[in-house]
Amino acid sequence: MSLTGCSRTDLLNLVAARDSRYNQQMVDDLFLALDNNHKEDLKSLFAISVIDSNENLDAQIDELMEFYKGPKESDEGVRLISTSEHMGPGEDRLEIYNSFTVTAGGIKYHVSMKMIAINEENRDEEGLRMLEFATEEAYESKYFSWHFIDDDIHGVYVKTSPEKRNDVMVVEKRKVKYTPVNRTLTETDFLKYVKNNDSFSGLISTIGEANADWINFGFYYFELSNKLIVVCNVEDEKIKYLYVANEDEELYTLWIPDDMIKVHGSYNAYTFVDRELTEDVFLSFVKTSRDLKELHDKIGPPTVDTSFYSYYQLPDGSFIGCHHAGYKVKEIFIADSEKRLNTIWKYEDK
Known part of the structure; x- marks a missing residue:
């Protein structure tokens, strides 16, 4: 395929289409093997390196085939979730991560896959790395987690318990x-x-x-x-x-x-300014101006300054928060260390 004359958007679309094809083909091959109870076909989807290193893979596949009650009737959102790609001469590598829901035999299954679609340096790494199925009860538990948070674990895992791992x-x-x-x-x-x-x-x-x-x-x-x-x-x-x-x-x-403070639920660098401010100082200011630089010239720097918010500590320990964009104040509110409390002024574009 020639990419001559492709715009960046065209190239991104081509890459996304390629990744989706890899993903969909693996999903189709997976359920073809499961629905026909073909253990060796399912095993062949795994990377050679996983087959060689995971001595429990056969038993894990047997457990999945016993657990899964096919054939697949419908799927929800079988789509690409995320990819990780490295490109270089002879070094192209593409990892694909996916999770989705299928219904088979009247049972809803949550499924997660991790695969290496391309690894030019080591073709034995290409294929499935991780395959996980979970029941609805296990998936809805506050303790539920896919195994792919651990890059060192490969194979097949079935989760039926809502208990903490x-x-x-x-x-x-x-x-x-x-x-x-x-x-x-x-x-x-x-x-x-x-x-x-x-x-x-x-x-x-x-x-x-x-x-x-x-x-x-x-x-x-x-x-x-x-x-x-x-x-x-x-x-x-x-x-x-x-x-x-x-x-x-x-x-x-x-x-x-001492040089940090918590405000509005976040920990930030702290600038002490010896002054006493009130809400009225800010309400009086915005009657004539919304310019943040002008506000700083008038009352001094903020106690905490972030990309879109400036905070000014009041004598009682609470804060006046100014939400701004392009050095223009959009909103003024009261906050404490944990959260926003109430809005005292908001700009309305007339």
């Missing part, structure tokens, strides 16, 4: 891969450490590795002896702040440095 931690309703660590931890252990040190590597040396992480956003999770969780946010190997959470929500701040 021992390799998954739930923090603020987010599921993360869990590793048990044999130790006794309390909040005091963290408070003693950050009293004199903000080095994250030093913390790990002192108390041991985290039980789980959300590393893309710098979050590390430590399970306490009382089953609550200390959440440690890290940037450039420095501890930014600590708070305590349970499975459903953040409970309270454990530690925050």
Whole structure:
């Protein structure tokens, strides 16, 4: 296929169409094998590297075929979910992730697939890596998680239980891969450490590795002896702040440095300004101007400044929040450390 003269949009459309074909072909081949009870055909869909390395694959496929009651009657949203692609001479690699729902034998199944469609460096990696089926009861559980959160696990998995898995931690309703660590931890252990040190590597040396992480956003999770969780946010190997959470929500701040503050549910860099502000200062200002720079010239810099919001601390510890775009104030509201409380002014384009 020649791409000469293709616009960027045309090229993206071609790539998306290619990825969808890979995905749909795998789904069709999967259910053709399942509906005809052809174990070897299903096994052949897996990458050679998975077949060679997973000694339990045959037993896993047998369990799936016993569990699945075909033939497939209908499917909902069998479509591409996400891809990961690396391109280079002789190094093209395309991973496809998908999850969807099918009905077979009057039973609703939730299905997840992970496959490598292209791997020019190692063709033995091409094929299914992970295939998972779940019942409705298991899928609707607060503890449900697909296995592909762990890149080291390959094969076939059937989930019928709503119970919590021992390799998954739930923090603020987010599921993360869990590793048990044999130790006794309390909040005091963290408070003693950050009293004199903000080095994250030093913390790990002192108390041991985290039980789980959300590393893309710098979050590390430590399970306490009382089953609550200390959440440690890290940037450039420095501890930014600590708070305590349970499975459903953040409970309270454990530690925050003097140059940070929590406002509107987020932890941000803090600028102290010695002044006393009231709501009337802002309401009076917007009668004649919406210019954010002019507001700063008049009352000084905000306590917290983000891309679209500026916050100014009031004497009672609450905040005036200014929502702005293009240095024009769009809305003024009251907030506390956790949430927005109420709007006191909003721009109306007349």
